[in-house]
Amino acid sequence: MNDVVKIEQPAKKPAKPRGRPLAFNQEEALDKALKVFWARGYEAASMSELTEALGINKPSIYAAFGNKEELFRKVLARYTSGPVAFVKEAMKEPTARQVAERFLLQVVDFFSDRSTPNGCMIVQAALTGGQGSSAVQQELIAYRKSFEASFNERFELAKSQGDLPQHVNTKQLAKYIATIHQGMSVQATSGATREELRAIVEMALKNWPVGS
Amino acid sequence: MNDVVKIEQPAKKPAKPRGRPLAFNQEEALDKALKVFWARGYEAASMSELTEALGINKPSIYAAFGNKEELFRKVLARYTSGPVAFVKEAMKEPTARQVAERFLLQVVDFFSDRSTPNGCMIVQAALTGGQGSSAVQQELIAYRKSFEASFNERFELAKSQGDLPQHVNTKQLAKYIATIHQGMSVQATSGATREELRAIVEMALKNWPVGS
DNA sequence: TTATTTATTTACCAATCGGTACATATATTA
DNA sequence: TAATATATGTACCGATTGGTAAATAAATAA
Structure with a gap:
């Protein structure tokens, strides 16, 4: 992209800007x-x-x-x-089950927050234009996949810790969580309430994999 | 809408069209x-x-x-x-659990059919423009709600037949099925395979409500 | 044939799209 | 002060949007 070698600056105090200053933050x-x-x-x-x-x-x-x-x-x-930083926090929960539960419950609060638009921006923005369209669409699809991958990694860790049974397919489990998230986003944009979303989470997690 | 009284036609054979015929079907x-x-x-x-x-x-x-x-x-x-007529067929299954399972499995085949675009057109089309936008958006939201309502009705019937336990909230159950459907639609447009969607259905139905 | 009816083609409309040229305003530096 | 650098406001660009006027083509009815 750029062959110019960046000169290491001696970390001076930021020089005063020249020209007219920005009129907005x-x-x-x-x-x-x-x-x-x-x-x-x-x-x-x-x-x-x-x-x-x-x-x-x-x-x-x-x-x-x-x-x-x-x-x-x-x-x-x-x-x-910013708004979505809670996802990384949820990953820190001690068990996979707690990770999933905390994530989904925070998603519920996030989607039903009245001070912001409903649903997930990434799900929302990606749907327009469908299949093999613009660069932005491709990027959003890639983002959703990386999101899924980070859940997969967390669940594999849980498996190695004996927290999840060995027979569990962690990729499928991650995709399942992502599907619930995306489905709730659609629901939220159609006006689903916080209580309704909570009930969905409860149903979605009732059968968390345990035992053999 | 229209005050004109329609004259009862004697059901004659359809009159030959006048003017130039349509060049397409x-x-x-x-x-x-x-x-x-x-x-x-x-x-x-x-x-x-x-x-x-x-x-x-x-x-x-x-x-x-x-x-x-x-x-x-x-x-x-x-x-x-047309393509979505299978939903009504699924409603005819003898038990609520079979209704849900047949519906979701048919959705999987439908979403991963290579001869048509992936995902659900109604979910896809409704996401653009978000909140309180065009008349079409509003109609699609209404359509999704009526879709949910028909599942609710079917589940209430199941409850009255003792097929579903009395403690089940049928509206929540219907919304849960709709959420899985919508989430899988997003997954399908991002390239999820038939096998991946099947695994999601399996997980989503593992905990079907039984007993008290 | 001629009149009538409907469909197709071409060429266009105003409005909006994302994006920009250019003159002007406001800052620092010399 | 003048010179330089950056930001702003106005006014515009070509392309595309959904939609249409008007001439022509192809059918039936008289």
């Missing part, structure tokens, strides 16, 4: 863009909607974030490291 | 449109894509089917009475 702007993409999906969210939501004119958005696709990538990074 | 055209909407979603499918897929010029499409929204409604009706 970049992180706040990303949060506003996040809500638009989250509620509308990637393709359905238009630059006009975004400029209005951010309160910034288009050229400023393009200057600060690149184009729509790059803006979405930055928003996506903010989404995964 | 309407049902075949709807099937082609179905595949486009199914693969791409409602909003992402453009009229240009549709004209190309149908092999018909735009004015002919508008003359035959109204506008894009009406075309989608006709396609939707064809979808529910």
Whole structure:
């Protein structure tokens, strides 16, 4: 991509910016863009909607974030490291069963949080345009797969610890959890309540694999 | 809607059509449109894509089917009475458990059928545009709810027949089945295989409610 | 044949899409 | 002060969106 060798800077204090300063806070702007993409999906969210939501004119958005696709990538990074950071926390639970339960219950709260759009942005945004479409769609599919893979890894660890029986197919179990997550996201966007989602989680976990 | 009293026709043989005949078969055209909407979603499918897929010029499409929204409604009706007719068949199974199992297993075959787009068109098409958007979105949400309601009815019948325990919340059970269905649709559009979907169904049904 | 009815073709419409050229405003540096 | 660098606002770009006017083609009815 870039052959230029980066010179190691002596970690000086950040130089004062030259030129006219930004009239908006970049992180706040990303949060506003996040809500638009989250509620509308990637393709359905238009630059006009975004400029209005951010309160910034288009050229400023393009200057600060690149184009729509790059803006979405930055928003996506903010989404995964911000609102969705609880996923990594859930992985730390001592048993696989507790990991799954904590994850799904936090998902319920997350999906039914009234201060944010309902459902999962990644599930929401990926559905538009279906099969082999844009680069963003492909990336979102890849993201969902890596999400599934991290559950698989956690469950394999659980198996090695004797926490899950040896006969359990951890990939299938991970895919099952992901399916419940995605299904609940659809439910949430259609207006399912917190109580309804909790009941789904209860049913989904009733049969957690035990014994041989 | 319409105050005109329809005169009872003596059921004559259909009069010969006047004017130039249609150069295409309407049902075949709807099937082609179905595949486009199914693969791409409602909003992402453009009229240009549709004209190309149908092999018909735009004015002919508008003359035959109204506008894009009406075309989608006709396609939707064809979808529910055609490819998705197996749902009603599954309802006829003797027990609630068999209804759920047959439904989900048929969904697996349906989603992984290589001759059609993956996943469920209604789940796929509804996700774009999220919350309180177009009339089509609202209709699709309503459709999904009616779908859930028909499972609820079937499960209530099962309860009255002693086939399901009295303590079962049939609405929650119906919502659970719908969630699995929707989650698997997302999985199918991301490339899940038939075997993977089957494993999900197995896990989802392992804990079917029995006893008190 | 001629009139009437309906379908198809071509060529277009205004609105919106993502994206940008350019002049102007506001900051630091010299 | 002037020079330089960056951000903003206005006003626009070509492409595409859903949708249509109008001329022509192909059928039946008289």
